Amino acid sequence: MWLVGQSLLLTRARIARAVAARDPAPLLARARRQVAAGADALDLNAGIEADPVALAWAAAAIRTALPD
Secondary structure, eight states: OOOEEEEEETTSHHHHHHHHTTOOHHHHHHHHHHHHTTOSEEEEEOOTTOOHHHHHHHHHHHHHHOOO
8 A cells, every 4th residue: 555645735825936946955855744644655636737847857856855
């Protein structure tokens, strides 16, 4: 069984501002909390009108900081 973390929604105000500024800290803080709580995988959600470049940047930031 896999436990999948939630709420890595790139359209949430604080996260959206951080992604626009290419500041990974708020996104990584949320991801780290989910991993610390036992998440085996993270659900990175860019919303229906996703910016593919922002999504790729966010995914790379998380993969770099949390490679496992």
